Amino acid sequence: SKGEYRHYMLKEIFEQPRVIQAALEGRLSGNSVLIESFGPDAQALFQKTRQVHIIACGTSYHAALVARYWLERYAGVPVQVEVASEYRYRHPVVPEGSLFVTLSQSGETADTLAALRFAKTLGYVGTLAICNVPGSSLVRESDTTLMTRAGPEIGVASTKAFTTQLVALMLLTLSISKARHQQEHAGIVEALQTLAKVCEQVLVLDGQIEQLSQAFAEKHHALFLGRGAHYPIALEGALKLKEISYIHAEAYPAGELKHGPLALVDSEMPVISVAPNDDLLEKLKSNLQEVRARGGQLFVFADENVGIRSQDNIQVIELPHVHEALAPLVYTLPLQLLSYHVAVLKGTDVDQPRNLAKSVTVE
């Protein structure tokens, strides 16, 4: 039941600290990841893994895009990410030592399942499913699996399934790094152990985000900007807003602004950005300046230490500092809350958006 919450989506957003903790339970030991979380054969499989192909749809695809940044940076393996409906009709070239990974909340998405069946004919070293539903088709048909443990997700717009997928993908990154290079990333493991707490602190911002949402209720368009691993978070923020508030939203890597979308920016265009404290911050700041200079209205979720403050045409909500590697996960939360409150203001059916189904079992 929804309990004290008005919608399942809101309940599921607030469950995230608990399910993120559940997704980590028994999978870390001291400052190290437990590779056997991925099954008894995982150690041998990851040692053989020279590159990774990740296939998914929708929100799960956005999680896969984040994982590309993580796997390349922290595990040193090249990664390709693709939506299942494209992959399954291509003629993919599969280099030796490629691991095939599917990501799915339901484990029943028709295109993702078809991609897995196709991949099994292509000579991968193994297939891994990261999934939220035990016993689903994807889980049954993959060599090895990791469950995301988010619990049932009722809201059609995925929230806790996405953030627990990110936890699982960070565990995969750490496991491949350890199996291939004996490299532990103790700092990230430590940050994972306090991640649920940081998420709780972010959810306290709900009231502020609800206030902010009023600026969107009358808008027809919105632009989301991010850089690096936060570009997929911008994509996910835009998807959530589209799905439940029916406001047209697009996401761009901030560095692409001047190659086209800047033409859209005027005083009617809200621009939402996430600004964690990372090595792309200065670049992002100058992209935001380009928006301000055209009279765009900026809404920025920023690390409390980076010194971006509210002023004319820019509203800032400060987030607690978080380890750079985990920021994509934490910065997802305020974007979920923003789209939720905009949808409530617009009076849409938040849990059952028009034209969408929770599980897409047909092509």
Ligand code: F6R
């Ligand atoms: C959007 C959403 C969808 C799903 C997509 C794949 O909020 O939930 O985009 O992510 O339909 O579904 P799964 O993850 O079950 O394969």
